[in-house]
Amino acid sequence: MTTTQWSRVPSTLKPGRHFMQGDEACAEGAIAAGCDYYAGYPITPASEIMQHICNRFSDMPERKFMQMEDEIASIASCIGASWAGARSMTATSGPGLSLMLENIGYALMTETPCVVVDVQRAGPSTGQATRPGQGDVMQARWGAHGDYEMIVLSPWSAQEMYSQTIRAFNLADRFRVPVILLADEAVGHLREKVEIDDQVRIYRRTESGPDGPFVGSGIPPMPRFGSGHKLLITGSTHDDWGYRRTSSPEAQAKLIEHLRSKILSHADEIVETEALHCEGQLDFLLVAYGFTARSALGAVQTARQGGMRAGLLRLKTLWPFAEAAVGELAQRCKHVLVPEMNQGQVLREVQRCAPDAQGYGKTNGEVIKPQEILRAMREMLT
């Protein structure tokens, strides 16, 4: 029943160099990954993703686009379409993610693959709709109620808006989970070069045979509606066949442990980081992600020109947290600084691995500049 699920498919864009906005690159990544259902609701600064997908889908009759009445309906219809066999996606910003979280929890509980893009803006509430922020890191991790593990990716360029969107689809199908691509306004609205290969590597979910939709350990195959399986899908605590088990302590414990372990036992496969200028002993380690990692890299390069041994660890995956990579590098350096456009949401995770790490948090709706990071580094040295 199970076959190899990895394959290479031709790119949907002409291979070569393109000049693209981050949001458009995200839409192109979804199309390349085989996204065939998109539902969304307008919101700044993510609307361009929906508009670009809508235009491109209009020439692809087998792919369906819906503009829904709100973000709740958008994620709901994506989950419904996923059970009907689609590779589905929605995109939003912080206020929309807040509305989607109950159904993201539903997707976690029912092990439904789908991709949710959050192009973060300055919050809370309406905040500054056209300004960048990174304040949704913890909302993306813990926003739905209950206990679970979450996969959250962080792109730092238009190129990664493309490639990480493809990766989000692959991880969603591989682990039967909703995956959040946590971008920010600065990356979403950035226009820059994007290199397109002639092929894209994609993972397609395994469709099950007559066994139940939640049977077995590891990642169960995922059947689809309309195949005669008589599927019982519920967000209530359920057994391997989908029957509600709402008063069994054993069923609840088993299900929650399954949702946790299917992610954490594959952390090596999920968690990606990029270490830049991190060879040998370091005086200074910056841990950064998203747009802020670009400024951090600028700060590292300037610091190194001035003779300081500085390096950058870029988090491409925010959740599960890159504990091993952070812990290993932190051991080789004197100072650790975490610049981010919030008041320390990733800093406290870094401090679990490097208790002396310090943060540079900026929450005025502006991106962090390299000079500010350099100043913060110098202050730590005095």
Place this chain on the structure above:
Amino acid sequence: MIRGTTESIRRMIRPEAFPTPFCSGCGHGILLGAILRAVDELDWDIDEMVFVSGIGCGGWIPSPHFAADTLHVTHGRPVAFATGVKTFRPELNVVAIGGDGDIASIGGNHLIHAARRDVDLTVICANNLIYGMTGGQLTPTTPQNAYTSTTPRGNHERPFDLCGLASAAGATYVARYSVYHVRPLIKALKKAFQHKGFGFVEVLSSCPTQYGRRNALRTPVDMLRHFKKTCVTAKRAQRMTPAELEGKTIIGELVKG
């Protein structure tokens, strides 16, 4: 085998689902049977249908009873989930089922927008006039002056006319019956299933446990008699004065696409 009989619909019910979670005297079992009888009388393959339901007693009508693809979703959202299923797989017959809390209160926005879009769905609202599962609170369809656990001095709010709401929003087939009117209900369900476009069927369902006992309709029979007494057909209602229609519920096919 004769279509529409208990024997004939048994193959569409999961035997493991029994005993049902419904209270004795609950009308939802009658509606459950009516839905399956409609499927059976149409001679439809239930494996080509998807039943999407929400949270509350009404959400339990298809899940887990129906031996079919069922998606038991979050509170209020069955119509939105169903829209995704239907849009991606138009060849499947998709039915959304929920109670008055699900469809009219928390999910009211999805109802009107699916009706406006004329999504090819059937939405069935099992309207028992109250939140049954959570302890008998007021819903948007609770009649005026009725007692609930959150209206101890009677309901002062005006209830929704759900069928009026659905038709104003653009639903192209709309019908209302009660669980007392089983034969015409089955007929309406068959028409709603076959209808190309958005079909809405409101079904008044008895809840002696939460609604009846607070409103002098203590037994299941009292509740059914109440529906028999207070429901008038659309045809008859045309000949009645506003004073005569006071406290009455109009039943029948109200929009016939």
